[in-house]
């Protein structure tokens with residue numbers, strides 16, 4: 001079951017602020033993705049307050065994700081640290097007096113998450129076993145260019 005991540009705006013009138021201190025899971029945030037897996041204990045701290053006609057959430061987010069290595073498919077651990085991240089909302093959009101911020105929070109986290117990674121700090125050991133194949137591919141391409149005798153064929157056709 002998802003946690004109810006809500007801010008009650010009425011409590012923030014008169015310049016009050018409210019502390020945010022949550023420990024969440026990927027499920028709470030609906031952070032389920034085929035590529036990117038989030039470890040439990042996504043830590044969220046910060047505060048919410050009203051500035052002019054906006055609700056402001058000032059957050060620190062700390063999470064650990066893993067993603068499959070681009071080359072060998074092994075899990076690569078990725079720490080995700082967002083310091084001093086802001087989520088703001090126009091108060092006129094929050095007439096219910098309640099702000100559920102799970103969607104905005106998820107978006108903030110995903111914006112900071114890579115969509116691919118390579119293990120061993122970017123030098124996957126399997127890269128060396130793949131590289132000879134990549135080079136061969138390149139050579140093939142060059143060869144075919146050498147054996148392409150119709151380079152000026154188009155021009156000849158046009159000249160007719």
Ligand SMILES: [Zn+2]
Pocket residue numbers: 069070071072073074118119120124125126
């Ligand atoms: Zn790898």
